[in-house]
Amino acid sequence: MNNNTITIVKCPACHKDVEWSEKSPYRPFCCKRCQLIDLGDWATEEHRIADKELTEQDLWSEDEISDLMSKH
Numbered sequence: 466m467n468n469n470t471i472t473i474v475k476c477p478a479c480h481k482d483v484e485w486s487e488k489s490p491y492r493p494f495c496c497k498r499c500q501l502i503d504l505g506d507w508a509t510e511e512h513r514i515a516d517k518e519l520t521e522q523d524l525w526s527e528d529e530i531s532d533l534m535s536k537h
């Protein structure tokens with residue numbers, strides 16, 4: 466029938482609709498910011514990093530993310 470069915474998920478952080486496709490690199494989050502928010506309760510830290518995250522996002526390795534999640 467229709468092989469182009471688009472899956473829409475809710476961003477866990479802000480509950481915005483997110484298209485589950487290559488258009489949404491941070492899925493299920495709508496954006497990098499929401500992804501980071503959900504990683505842990507480090508909101509104060511996040512404020513400091515927020516301005517840099519757009520240029521330094523590639524510096525976030527899987528290990529760093531795992532480390533953040535383990536501090537939950």
Ligand SMILES: [Zn+2]
Nearest residue numbers: 476479495499
């Ligand atoms: Zn969001």
